[in-house]
Amino acid sequence: MTNEARATRRALLQAALAAPMLAACGGVSTSGAGGAGSVNFLSTQFTPVEERQRFEKILADKVTSAKVGYNPVDNSTFATTLRTQVEAGKVQVNLVGGLHGDLAPLGDKLMDLDDLAGSLTDRGFAADLIELGKLGGTTTKYIPWMQATYMLAVNKKALQWLPAGADVQKLTYDQFLSWMTAAKAGNGGKPVFGLGAGPKGLYHRFFQGFLLPSFTGGQITTFRSAEAVTAWEYMKELWGQTAPASTNYDFVQEPLQRGEVLVGFDHVARLATAPKDKPDEWLMVPAPSGPKGLGYMLVIAGLGIPKGAPDADKAKEVIRTLTTPPVQTEVLRQNAFFPVVKADLPGDLPAAIGLEAKAVAAQQSATSAIVSLPPVGLGAKDGEVSQIFKDTFKAICLDGKPVKATLDAQATKLNGILDELKVTCWKPDPTGSPCRAA
Amino acid sequence: MKRTWGLQLACLAVTAFFGVPLYLIALAAFASRESLDRFPLSLLPTDVSAETITTFLGSTGVVGGYLNSLMVGLSTVVLALLVGVPAGYALARYAFRGRDPYQLFLLLTRALPIVVLSVPLARIFLQTGLYDTTYAVTLLHTALALPTTVLITSAVFVGVPREHEEAAQVFGASPVRAFARVVLPQALPGIAAVAMFTFVLSWNEVLGATILTLNQRTLPAHVLTTLSDSPLAYRFAGGLALVGPAIVFVAVMRRYLLNMWGTTLR
Numbered sequence: 001m002t003n004e005a006r007a008t009r010r011a012l013l014q015a016a017l018a019a020p021m022l023a024a025c026g027g028v029s030t031s032g033a034g035g036a037g038s039v040n041f042l043s044t045q046f047t048p049v050e051e052r053q054r055f056e057k058i059l060a061d062k063v064t065s066a067k068v069g070y071n072p073v074d075n076s077t078f079a080t081t082l083r084t085q086v087e088a089g090k091v092q093v094n095l096v097g098g099l100h101g102d103l104a105p106l107g108d109k110l111m112d113l114d115d116l117a118g119s120l121t122d123r124g125f126a127a128d129l130i131e132l133g134k135l136g137g138t139t140t141k142y143i144p145w146m147q148a149t150y151m152l153a154v155n156k157k158a159l160q161w162l163p164a165g166a167d168v169q170k171l172t173y174d175q176f177l178s179w180m181t182a183a184k185a186g187n188g189g190k191p192v193f194g195l196g197a198g199p200k201g202l203y204h205r206f207f208q209g210f211l212l213p214s215f216t217g218g219q220i221t222t223f224r225s226a227e228a229v230t231a232w233e234y235m236k237e238l239w240g241q242t243a244p245a246s247t248n249y250d251f252v253q254e255p256l257q258r259g260e261v262l263v264g265f266d267h268v269a270r271l272a273t274a275p276k277d278k279p280d281e282w283l284m285v286p287a288p289s290g291p292k293g294l295g296y297m298l299v300i301a302g303l304g305i306p307k308g309a310p311d312a313d314k315a316k317e318v319i320r321t322l323t324t325p326p327v328q329t330e331v332l333r334q335n336a337f338f339p340v341v342k343a344d345l346p347g348d349l350p351a352a353i354g355l356e357a358k359a360v361a362a363q364q365s366a367t368s369a370i371v372s373l374p375p376v377g378l379g380a381k382d383g384e385v386s387q388i389f390k391d392t393f394k395a396i397c398l399d400g401k402p403v404k405a406t407l408d409a410q411a412t413k414l415n416g417i418l419d420e421l422k423v424t425c426w427k428p429d430p431t432g433s434p435c436r437a438a
Numbered sequence: 439m440k441r442t443w444g445l446q447l448a449c450l451a452v453t454a455f456f457g458v459p460l461y462l463i464a465l466a467a468f469a470s471r472e473s474l475d476r477f478p479l480s481l482l483p484t485d486v487s488a489e490t491i492t493t494f495l496g497s498t499g500v501v502g503g504y505l506n507s508l509m510v511g512l513s514t515v516v517l518a519l520l521v522g523v524p525a526g527y528a529l530a531r532y533a534f535r536g537r538d539p540y541q542l543f544l545l546l547t548r549a550l551p552i553v554v555l556s557v558p559l560a561r562i563f564l565q566t567g568l569y570d571t572t573y574a575v576t577l578l579h580t581a582l583a584l585p586t587t588v589l590i591t592s593a594v595f596v597g598v599p600r601e602h603e604e605a606a607q608v609f610g611a612s613p614v615r616a617f618a619r620v621v622l623p624q625a626l627p628g629i630a631a632v633a634m635f636t637f638v639l640s641w642n643e644v645l646g647a648t649i650l651t652l653n654q655r656t657l658p659a660h661v662l663t664t665l666s667d668s669p670l671a672y673r674f675a676g677g678l679a680l681v682g683p684a685i686v687f688v689a690v691m692r693r694y695l696l697n698m699w700g701t702t703l704r
Contacts, residue, residue, distance in 0.1 A: 026571035027654030030499030048668040084560040
């Protein structure tokens with residue numbers, strides 16, 4: 001240790017001791033805003049690095065009325081922050097954005113937005129979206145922001161194994177299974193189907209919104225019905241034709257891009273980069289349909305204003321801007337979330353998004369469509385209910401446990417959670433209270 | 439001779455145990471995104487690109503978060519030592535009534551998980567007007583660090599013979615001066631260990647920091663949600679960015695750490 005080195009070390013330490021002096025200002029802004037007059041926007045959406053940057057750019061370019069500080073957080077922090085601020089009577093967040101399921105449990109913390117909704121009639125929101133925004137009450141609590149769903153991405157290489165007579169745009173679950181079986185056999189025993197069953201994957205949505213509604217017409221009430229047994233038996237077979245590495249997939253676009261799998265099911269925002277390099281080689285198709293119809297999940301996000309928010313008028317201006325067709329299509333172009341307003345989709349959309357847009361339209365306009373929502377009003381228990389579906393999958397498909405017994409055991413757990421919450425059912429289950437597995 | 443060989447091997451094994459993961463994270467953070475999609479991955483830097491890490495470091499708030507984290511971490515170290523070292527000294531040198539219950543009581547701050555405390559904590563900080571400042575996070579981290587600070591420093595001071603202090607006072611040093619000139623230098627390794635411990639604790643703490651801040655987050659609170667939902671490449675880049683400063687801090691403090699267990703070498 002030379003003297004010189006010792007001196008620099010000492011200087012370093014002195015600098016370190018001086019650092020708290022810097023803290024005299026109480027911190028450095030990390031959301032690009034936070035000063036007086038800026039709108040603090042707390043949201044559960046666009047958490048991934050690139051999505052966040054792209055959305056911040058949209059905010060900076062399009063919102064001229066105020067500077068917006070965008071703060072994406074996970075949904076439990078979202079709920080805690082909003083609750084404490086409203087209860088303490090010191091609200092610092094002016095604007096909140098989240099999925100319907102994030103906002104539903106916080107309805108009593110949100111301002112009534114009837115006047116704003118009334119002034120946005122020219123936007124052409126679908127009537128049922130407006131209804132959802134009332135959270136089961138009589139006044140508007142949130143304004144629709146954007147929507148998304150899930151679908152299948154298909155690499156055209158996989159079409160060679162498509163069974164005769166099957167239309168890839170209108171598959172049934174049985175056709176899908178025989179296709180994947182043929183594809184695995186034709187691919188030298190390597191499965192070509194990927195499901196986002198990783199730790200952060202959204203595979204529980206496949207069961208909640210697609211597989212079970214298509215087979216049983218419900219999500220919760222029919223959890224252990226005879227049809228649900230059929231559905232899970234089907235899933236067991238499909239899992240046999242699915243890439244076993246799926247349990248590591250968080251975003252199915254990644255294995256699709258690598259060519260590890262050829263067909264993948266995931267959220268539209270998690271499939272968007274798959275066809276980026278060679279869009280001509282890809283198809284985006286609606287989910288298959290089952291005995292009860294084409295079950296699909298509608299992911300709807302909304303914008304609300306907390307009670308007692310400072311500068312509520314500025315926040316309303318931001319909502320007005322975010323619901324204009326140009327901004328809505330820009331969000332679609334950048335982040336693959338679809339407009340909730342009447343907007344003509346521009347012709348110059350990125351290829352992948354154009355493909356998705358067609359599939360979204362086909363899925364929504366299917367005659368046998370069964371819409372479901374992500375669970376509503378579960379608040380902090382949301383993860384636990386999703387975990388039930390994940391556990392059911394694990395027990396049946398990975399551990400090979402008998403289907404009926406597993407469903408009975410899991411239904412008991414599910415009802416344990418739901419009986420505590422006493423929430424009413426959400427689509428596709430009949431709205432009656434309280435929601436539980438029959 | 440044989441023993442030194444064994445020792446060398448053991449040292450190498452321990453170094454590898456901690457070094458290899460860091461190497462792999464750094465490798466992935468500086469690889470191009472396409473090369474991460476390849477299989478098998480190469481273990482040598484064949485495809486170096488700073489694209490991911492520059493995008494990450496350039497994204498909103500990362501630099502600010504860095505500064506906030508450094509401020510909070512260093513302020514926490516200073517504050518925890520200012521409060522904790524005298525308390526540790528008192529525990530080591532004086533027998534007072536209620537000493538043992540006091541030691542136990544200190545540990546109680548760690549008995550409740552922050553999740554349970556989060557809502558009331560946030561409300562208190564909101565009402566006092568400290569919400570969304572680095573002070574709030576510093577106070578919380580200091581409270582979390584104090585038990586370890588007090589208990590470790592008291593163990594260190596027990597290791598410093600009282601005779602040294604008395605000898606200094608015989609030569610005319612005031613108690614404070616005797617403490618500063620005689621006891622403190624001997625206790626330095628232990629205090630350095632405590633400082634590292636505290637800094638790393640503060641650097642890693644996410645939940646409290648997330649709940650107490652909004653626009654002025656510390657780095658982990660700012661990027662953790664983001665990273666866990668981001669593509670793989672960003673997780674490596676963010677991981678490397680989060681590991682760096684803690685390693686630098688430990689490297690700087692290492693000199694004062696003569697051995698790990700907080701006792702002085704005589």
